[in-house]
Amino acid sequence: MRKDWEPEFHPAHGWQVEFTIEGRRIRRRLGIRDRGLKDIARRKAEALYRQEWERALSPAPPPRKGTPFYKAAQGYVEAGGEARYLPPLIRYFGPDVLCEDIGPAEVAAAALALYPACAPDTHRRQVRVPASAVIRWASGRRRQPGTDRPRLRWLTPEEAERLLTAAAQLRLPRHAEPERFTLQKIAFMLGTGVRPSECFAAEAKDYNRATRQWWIAGELPGAGKTGSAARMVRLPQRTVDLIGDLPEVGRAFLTPYGHPIVVAKGRGGQMQTSFNRARDAAGLGPDVTPHVLRHTWATWYYAQTLDFGGLLDLGGWDKADTANRYRKIAPDDLPDRLRAHGWIFGKVSANTPAALPQVVDLSKHSKA
Numbered sequence: 001m002r003k004d005w006e007p008e009f010h011p012a013h014g015w016q017v018e019f020t021i022e023g024r025r026i027r028r029r030l031g032i033r034d035r036g037l038k039d040i041a042r043r044k045a046e047a048l049y050r051q052e053w054e055r056a057l058s059p060a061p062p063p064r065k066g067t068p069f070y071k072a073a074q075g076y077v078e079a080g081g082e083a084r085y086l087p088p089l090i091r092y093f094g095p096d097v098l099c100e101d102i103g104p105a106e107v108a109a110a111a112l113a114l115y116p117a118c119a120p121d122t123h124r125r126q127v128r129v130p131a132s133a134v135i136r137w138a139s140g141r142r143r144q145p146g147t148d149r150p151r152l153r154w155l156t157p158e159e160a161e162r163l164l165t166a167a168a169q170l171r172l173p174r175h176a177e178p179e180r181f182t183l184q185k186i187a188f189m190l191g192t193g194v195r196p197s198e199c200f201a202a203e204a205k206d207y208n209r210a211t212r213q214w215w216i217a218g219e220l221p222g223a224g225k226t227g228s229a230a231r232m233v234r235l236p237q238r239t240v241d242l243i244g245d246l247p248e249v250g251r252a253f254l255t256p257y258g259h260p261i262v263v264a265k266g267r268g269g270q271m272q273t274s275f276n277r278a279r280d281a282a283g284l285g286p287d288v289t290p291h292v293l294r295h296t297w298a299t300w301y302y303a304q305t306l307d308f309g310g311l312l313d314l315g316g317w318d319k320a321d322t323a324n325r326y327r328k329i330a331p332d333d334l335p336d337r338l339r340a341h342g343w344i345f346g347k348v349s350a351n352t353p354a355a356l357p358q359v360v361d362l363s364k365h366s367k368a
Contacts, residue, residue, distance in 0.1 A: 005049035007041045010105055015041035019049060022056045024096050027106060066098035072138035081137065085130040088114050099138040107131050153287050154296040154328050157341045160190060163288075164242065166281035170274060172256055179256045182274040184243045186293065188253065191239025191343075193297030193315050193326075196290040198229070200261040200270055204252040212240055216316070229316040238342040298326035304335040305346040 004019045007030060014033030019026055028048060032041045070090045077083040092110050093102070110131065111123035118126075155163065167183040185199050194202070198216050206215040212235040235243075246252050251260040261270050271290060279288050294315075302311050308323070317323040338344075 003046070003049075005042075005045045007038070007045040009035050009038075009041075013103060013105055015045075016105070017045040017048060019052075021049075021052045024056070025094065026052055027097070027101055029101075029103065066100040067138040068095060069093040069097050069099050069102060069134065069138075070095060072099050073134045076134045076137040079137065081133060082130065085126045086134070089127065089131055089134075099135045102131065102135060152328065153292050154299045155190075155284075155288070155292065157300075157334075157337045157343065159282070159284060159288075160296065161341055162282035163278055163284060164190075167274075167278040169281070170256070170278055179258075179274075180244065181254045181256050181258065182271060182278060184246075185253050185271055186275070186278070187239050187242035188235075189290065189293040190297060190300075191236045191242075192233040193294050193301065194233060195229075195294060196271065197263065199253055200251070201263045202252045204247045204249055207246070207252065212237070231313060231316045233314050234347070236344055238344070241342075295326050295328065298323065299328045299330050300334070300338055300343060301345045302327045303330045304338055304344070307346060310346065 005017055007015045007017045009015055013029050015030040015038070017026075017028050017030060026048075030041050030044050030048075032044065070093065073086045073090055077086065089110060092114055107128055108123075111127040114127060115122055164183060164186060167186050168180070169178050170182055171177075172179050185196075188194065188199055188202075189196065192214065194216060202214065202216065206217065208214070214233050214235060216229070216231050216233055247254070253261065255261055255270070256274050263270075275290050279286075298311060298315060301314070302308065305311075308320070311327065312318075312320065312323050315323055315326065317326075
């Protein structure tokens with residue numbers, strides 16, 4: 001005759017036992033995974049069975065450690081969790097089953113008991129997902145409120161023109177002619193969406209002038225956050241015209257004095273001073289930083305092309321959520337305004353309308 005405490009072997013969890021004491025259903029994993037140790041599992045199950053009977057008959061049973069599922073579910077809902085599928089689970093597990101005693105096997109059993117004729121996807125949606133959410137919440141693995149404040153600032157084409165015009169007029173102390181290097185960097189970032197550190201690390205040898213494409217080596221120190229940032233970017237003709245001449249070898253973009261920028265991990269701000277001078281001269285506020293140019297490019301590119309795959313590839317993002325943080329809500333006339341200022345993104349074909357005259361002409365600032 002089978003004993004009430006007779007254990008059963010589960011392939012994934014080993015020996016486990018289930019029995020009822022005074023109307024209270026008890027499930028336990030015995031911590032024995034060897035199928036050949038059935039005798040030991042039986043003895044442990046019998047001891048547990050006797051122990052639970054002693055607790056049931058005791059006038060003041062000691063409190064068990066853990067969180068009852070129903071209490072965890074209440075806390076989970078009060079914290080903002082979805083309550084839709086929880087009532088059947090609360091009734092099934094009852095007042096005494098602890099979250100600590102609910103594993104995949106118990107969840108699977110609940111799914112079969114509650115929805116015996118339903119498809120696996122229903123079991124997942126109405127049992128596994130909500131039960132797992134409650135158990136994670138009870139264990140402290142709760143989703144914390146985000147502290148990140150996404151940037152909302154991006155430049156309109158008109159603001160960008162003011163910034164470019166101001167950068168084209170920057171002068172160094174005791175220098176008669178404007179320095180063109182800050183303008184080059186701003187134009188490069190506006191047209192390609194590269195990070196400031198990627199701009200600083202860009203090598204002249206990686207620029208294909210015939211196709212207007214530039215290889216951004218994300219694995220270089222300071223050139224990107226991760227190796228996955230390595231990518232090929234495409235320069236709009238407007239950016240090419242604004243940049244003008246570049247070195248043939250070495251770093252493509254230089255300091256205002258024409259020296260290579262030292263790029264190292266954890267070191268930034270190499271263009272902050274000159275950028276701030278141009279920004280202030282353009283009448284833009286301190287919320288406009290070099291990194292805002294990356295947000296600007298993402299907003300411009302997507303508004304004009306509606307090419308989300310291209311946005312991911314050219315921006316060096318491996319997650320759509322990240323790319324969505326960079327592209328902002330833009331007015332419907334943004335593509336036309338961009339074209340009016342000479343900004344044309346995407347692959348240019350023979351049918352692409354010509355851009356209108358540019359506002360900033362770098363040729364008079366370029367070296368011969």
